[in-house]
Amino acid sequence: MSVLLETTLGDLVIDLEVEACPKTCENFLKLCKVYYYNLNAFFNVSKDFLAQAGDPSATGTGGESIWSLLDPQSSNARYFPPEIRPKLKHTSKGTVSMAVAPALEGHTAGGCGSQFFVTLADNIDYLDGKHTVFGHVVEGLDTLDKLNDVFVDKDGRPFKDIRIRHVVILDDPFPDPPELAKIQPPSSPTRAPDNSTRIAEDEDPLATLPEEEEERIRREKAAAASALTLEMVGDLPFANVRPPENVLFVCKLNPVTRDEDLELIFSRFGTIMSCQVIRDKRTGDSLQYAFIEFDRREDAEQAYFKMQNVLVDDRRIWVDLYLSPSPFALMRADVRPAHSPWQE
Template sequence: MSVLLETSLGDLVIDLEVETCPKTCENFLKLCKVYYYNLNAFFNVQKDFLAQTGDPTASGRGGESIWSYIHSKSQPSSSSSVPRFFSAEITPKLKHSTKGTVSMAVAPFAEGSGCASQFFVTLVDNADYLDGHQAVFGHVVEGLDTLDKINDIFVDKEFRPLKDVRIRHVVILDDPFPDPPGLSQILEDPSFAPPTRPPDAGTGLVVIGEDEDPLTSSIPEEEEERQRRAAAAQSSALTLEMVGDLPFANVRPPENVLFVCKLNPVTRDEDLELIFSRFGVIMSCQVIRDKKTGDSLQYAFIEFDKREDAEQAYFKMQNVLVDDRRIWVDFSQSVAKTNQLWSNDIKRGPGLGSRGRGGGFGGREDLVQTRKYRDEDGGSGGGYGMVFDIPSSGRDKDRGSRKRSRSGDQGGREKKRSASPRRDDRYRDDRRERDYDRRRDDDRRRR
């Protein structure tokens, strides 16, 4: 026989000792049935000892048995009375030996000793000094983590929690006892609910609500939303840094680079540079093109020498007609140009894995395939790390022309011999990479 207590810190499932303590279990189950414990606060929490609740007034002096409660509700004007307490069922074989032991609090005086509605849950093992004094009637079988949260809350000098912790709802999973007389009439009466007062019980102590954060309760809603967004952005940036998509979490996109999209496919680099150069000195202007076909992807990056020039171009060139297309201009959000560890221009070397210097993709070799486009032709090192061709620098062109001039007056066989030692390093690196990938694939197939 068990009951589910839904608290503001989590759920507790309590198994009851109905055979050993039938009267105590019946009292507890019927109080749950009339929602007596709903919104009751934990008014006494002693760390590594116990957490007490069951008093609607949260004063430690309230509460009554189910029979007294039924009589007070069904016959409020009757001169006869039903005792508030009932005799405690203290059984020697039921001890406070484990964490999560549930016991009825025994009142030693005032209207006779006995139990009413208040109960507590132990927060530590081997609380044997309670044996023989308090009436054990159940054990927590699910929700020990909830007990840990209750145990860690801050309390005042009288062990009252500074933050409101309550029983929100009670669900009876199994009830073997018949309803006592008058219980059904109370359930049909909408005014039967017991009074529930704040856990300070009129002491004047200010208690923090269960849904309040004392650090942000005085912050305006707009500022709280801004802080929430900043925390989410920082968390996402750390994740991207871990997987290698960002060089470091606090990286920021350059403020002097503009992103231009919705271009006409016929628009060239020099066309955009000529149009945007009236705002200031342009360091680079690149229309992004497809690697295989060479077709324009209809967007570009324009890097200005000064941030002020980029801002002026942003305000002036928005929605301007260029080659019969109205372009869209915004500040670049890409940080690939600053990510040298992730850059496609890093060469690989033997014995260093799939990447020449390690780092970057978190050791995942499948992500390295995205870098092979530019590595196969050798990147120029000045681009944005995208999948597109960057024109070779003038130094590479001059080097190629010098090769051709040196070998132009020799025969075919002489050309091969003279060109081979002067081959660029990137071709040897590419061949070494292909040999490495082939050996790796052979090893995987053999496994």
């Protein structure tokens, strides 16, 4: 009598001890049948010890038996007594046992519900006589090796989500209770029962981005930090401010280039509303960059494509159409002009 657990790390085939532990195996099989374990997380993994699952809340405090689901009104159906058999021990890796919960407030006794664990090493005799051994992994020991090597937090939960994707019942000798059809969903769930914030199974936290993409992200972060600083000192109304799309930022100017020179050069692309070379407020010297505001965005775009790296007064200028926050770092209170084209 077997079940197949399809996990995010690989498959596990479990042979069940249906004769030695009939109630435990029936509970496990019927929970599998109603998709109770589908998308459950392995929420507790201890290296060379065990990996625990079967709690939909992934907290270690949830879970219930199939009889509790069939009879929600019963106050003592959440757990059932553990079937501990002295001959069944945790001698080999891949031993499957039920976790035993303590008695809860309002309940006469604790016992087994839905939580189970799989041992990740041989001869863990500490667990003998304390938990119900009801199965053994017969295929998928390599999956257990992968599970044993995962990185976990201080509470033992893997940083990367490891879940039971699906359960396939290969053989079930127990007849279904009449009430089972009433609680069985029409299909397997598509959303995990717990609200996990873990690394997704298809996400690689060690993956590296292309160099160009890393540089773009670095520039964006630096620009955002500069904008936030300028917001704090009052140079920007808010950090995410963005100038109009009809404004060109021109830099690498020759210090001798004047406002009227730039306006004459760029006016062939359309009507210019404002053209200003930024100068030091105290000395009046050019800071070698300027802002040009066109009447239409299309004119600004044309100027952007045509004037990049063009010689102006023996200097190759640089033109940027959509101004990022970083140039604002140049616009401190002692050098910004009385009026800028992005100010209302």
